[in-house]
Amino acid sequence: MNPPKExxxxxxxxxxxxxxxxxxxLAADIYMPLVTKPCPAVVTMHSVRKDAMAGMGVRRFLRYFxxxxxxxxxxxxxxxxxxxxEAVPLLSPSEGEDGAxxxxxxxxxxxCDGAVGMWGxxxxxxxxxxxxxxxxxxxxxxxxxxxxxxxxxxxxxxxxQRGGIGYFGRFALLDIIFSMxxxxxxxxxxxxxxWKARASGFTPLVLDAWRNKAGAPVWxxxxxxxxxxxxPTFCVAGWRDVYCDNMIQAYEELSxxxxxxxxxxxxxxxxxSPREPVSTAELTCDWWDRWLRDAETDNSADHDEMIYLxxxxxxxxxxxxxxxxDSLVRSYAVMGVxxxxxxxxxxxxxxxxxxxxxxxxxxxxxxxGLWTTPTAVFGYPLDQTDDDRRSMAFTSDALAExxxxxxxxxxRLVCGEDTTAVRCVAKLTDVDEAGRSRAIAVGVAGLTPGTxxxxxxxxxxxxxxxxxxxxxxxxxxxxDFPRLWPVNGPSCLxxxxxxxxxxxxxxxxxxxxxxxEESTLRPVAVPRPAKSTGGTSRVKLxxxxxxxxxxxxxxxxxxxxxxxxxxxxxxxxxxxxxxxRTMRATVSDRNATSTExxxxxxxxxxxxxxxxxxxxxxxxxxxxxxxxxxxxEVNGIRVITRHWTA
Numbered sequence: 001m002n003p004p005k006e007x008x009x010x011x012x013x014x015x016x017x018x019x020x021x022x023x024x025x026l027a028a029d030i031y032m033p034l035v036t037k038p039c040p041a042v043v044t045m046h047s048v049r050k051d052a053m054a055g056m057g058v059r060r061f062l063r064y065f066x067x068x069x070x071x072x073x074x075x076x077x078x079x080x081x082x083x084x085x086e087a088v089p090l091l092s093p094s095e096g097e098d099g100a101x102x103x104x105x106x107x108x109x110x111x112c113d114g115a116v117g118m119w120g121x122x123x124x125x126x127x128x129x130x131x132x133x134x135x136x137x138x139x140x141x142x143x144x145x146x147x148x149x150x151x152x153x154x155x156x157x158x159x160x161q162r163g164g165i166g167y168f169g170r171f172a173l174l175d176i177i178f179s180m181x182x183x184x185x186x187x188x189x190x191x192x193x194x195w196k197a198r199a200s201g202f203t204p205l206v207l208d209a210w211r212n213k214a215g216a217p218v219w220x221x222x223x224x225x226x227x228x229x230x231x232p233t234f235c236v237a238g239w240r241d242v243y244c245d246n247m248i249q250a251y252e253e254l255s256x257x258x259x260x261x262x263x264x265x266x267x268x269x270x271x272x273s274p275r276e277p278v279s280t281a282e283l284t285c286d287w288w289d290r291w292l293r294d295a296e297t298d299n300s301a302d303h304d305e306m307i308y309l310x311x312x313x314x315x316x317x318x319x320x321x322x323x324x325x326d327s328l329v330r331s332y333a334v335m336g337v338x339x340x341x342x343x344x345x346x347x348x349x350x351x352x353x354x355x356x357x358x359x360x361x362x363x364x365x366x367x368x369g370l371w372t373t374p375t376a377v378f379g380y381p382l383d384q385t386d387d388d389r390r391s392m393a394f395t396s397d398a399l400a401e402x403x404x405x406x407x408x409x410x411x412r413l414v415c416g417e418d419t420t421a422v423r424c425v426a427k428l429t430d431v432d433e434a435g436r437s438r439a440i441a442v443g444v445a446g447l448t449p450g451t452x453x454x455x456x457x458x459x460x461x462x463x464x465x466x467x468x469x470x471x472x473x474x475x476x477x478x479x480d481f482p483r484l485w486p487v488n489g490p491s492c493l494x495x496x497x498x499x500x501x502x503x504x505x506x507x508x509x510x511x512x513x514x515x516x517e518e519s520t521l522r523p524v525a526v527p528r529p530a531k532s533t534g535g536t537s538r539v540k541l542x543x544x545x546x547x548x549x550x551x552x553x554x555x556x557x558x559x560x561x562x563x564x565x566x567x568x569x570x571x572x573x574x575x576x577x578x579x580x581r582t583m584r585a586t587v588s589d590r591n592a593t594s595t596e597x598x599x600x601x602x603x604x605x606x607x608x609x610x611x612x613x614x615x616x617x618x619x620x621x622x623x624x625x626x627x628x629x630x631x632x633e634v635n636g637i638r639v640i641t642r643h644w645t646a
Contacts, residue, residue, distance in 0.1 A: 007033035020097035027082030031066035038113040040292040041071040044120040049081035091222040099131030107138030119143035133228040141291035145236035152219035159444035162485040172206035173601035176617035186608040232257040238265030245460035267374035279527040312467035317521035327514040334509040340394040358392040362486035363557035383436040391477040407514030411457040416494030421478040431471040482585035555589040
């Protein structure tokens with residue numbers, strides 16, 4: 001096959017685009033291929049600024065798409081960067097409306113042939129799906145990477161439980177930093193008036209999340225209706241990403257031409273992942289070629305699903321479809337106080353003569369990993385044996401053969417009448433021959449204390465091979481710190497389990513696993529990045545720090561995460577934008593009301609105009625209060641200080 005033709009590229013900075021509101025214009029950088037006739041266009045929109053983190057992260061994609069003949073745009077969302085207006089919470093209706101306005105503006109330009117695609121990662125992916133659900137006429141195809149469609153369920157208040165470090169740590173710091181940071185490029189805000197007005201008057205989005213508790217009606221207004229999407233959609237999911245199950249569910253609900261790439265990634269750009277990097281730029285461009293151009297393309301070697309099998313003997317495969325139609329459900333009985341036993345094909349049931357009970361431990365959860373924080377390149381599950389000991393754990397005998405779990409494990413939980421817990425966190429783990437326990441999937445469900453109704457706890461999607469001689473473990477608790485805010489006061493989780501398996505019908509808890517035969521999976525090759533594609537740095541940055549610790553005197557536990565990121569904010573530029581962040585979450589098993597999450601961030605940069613700028617942000621979240629602070633220094637002089645309390 002002949003290599004695709006490549007074009008020279010010019011960059012046009014800070015182009016003004018009308019939004020869905022007459023008084024608000026949005027700012028865009030356009031990477032324009034030097035072509036002789038109108039061409040298709042692709043656009044991504046993001047809140048972390050084209051002159052900062054967004055530009056640093058995606059400019060290699062913008063240039064790649066432009067070289068392949070696509071006008072490629074990066075747009076600041078309203079109230080961020082060089083765009084006008086006030087920032088709105090993630091997935092507010094106006095975000096999708098702005099996306100639709102941008103798409104139609106692009107299609108109407110003389111350099112565009114009328115075909116527009118939209119793409120994005122994280123918030124950019126959310127905006128892509130939200131825009132597609134509004135059906136702008138000129139939008140022809142989309143690509144959503146590691147994105148959410150329900151921001152309450154998957155980030156702010158996971159599974160509709162009060163959230164912890166994910167949103168109220170990393171995101172809160174970045175929002176304050178980039179909202180208060182002046183323009184870094186000389187032409188983006190010449191007199192500084194936009195920056196001064198915004199930094200002096202904005203309200204951090206974390207306050208909106210604090211005030212709108214789990215289950216508040218406003219969250220339903222900020223969810224994407226996937227069923228309304230009518231254009232071909234390419235979904236990219238990471239098995240260890242905070243939005244993993246959201247992306248998989250979105251793919252399953254689509255009734256349009258679609259494609260799925262699911263790999264072992266945390267919340268990062270897939271092409272820069274330390275594990276199994278894949279050239280998503282190449283796959284995305286192939287998607288644009290297929291749906292945005294008039295010319296016929298050869299899709300004979302294309303695969304609708306490319307899935308990475310985690311666990312023992314990992315690798316890339318393509319199933320016959322997703323969810324795999326070949327899956328068989330294998331049931332395991334929750335037995336006695338610590339056993340997990342397979343139910344044979346004759347459908348034997350259990351007698352509910354056993355009740356296993358466990359008192360809550362607020363410190364449980366940190367060893368499952370940082371997939372919900374989220375971090376980009378570290379935070380995969382640790383050995384969580386210590387957490388298992390502090391929870392209710394049911395373990396199987398050693399497996400006689402490999403077991404490939406593909407889909408969503410489901411726990412049919414029957415609680416004993418002594419249950420006072422208001423939720424159940426269920427984790428499926430892989431216990432190796434050395435006794436180490438690593439999380440495969442996690443699910444959460446609310447409980448009604450004192451009842452024996454069956455509750456379904458659905459875990460996140462997975463594709464994972466458990467090796468022969470390993471064991472399965474079901475771990476139950478009512479806490480998952482620091483992902484969820486701990487439950488106050490003592491509580492008990494009592495589980496109805498089978499005393500023995502027999503032909504008698506019983507009311508007992510059981511685990512259902514979707515199992516796939518390896519013969520139904522075909523190996524598939526994925527395109528690899530030609531070289532490292534992450535941002536380059538001209539200074540040696542400190543290594544990240546991730547510490548989990550216990551105070552055996554106070555009964556407390558703590559998680560500390562330190563990260564430093566740095567890269568030129570302009571392609572080929574001289575000056576680095578360096579962002580340091582520290583997050584610390586502490587909890588006591590003896591007094592959950594003392595739980596605290598503290599985050600601090602510091603961005604330092606020299607602007608194109610020659611100013612040395614420092615922006616600092618701090619957030620403290622306690623059981624009943626949130627405090628935040630932001631400040632800006634220019635050339636060593638503090639020019640803005642803001643404080644917020646909720």
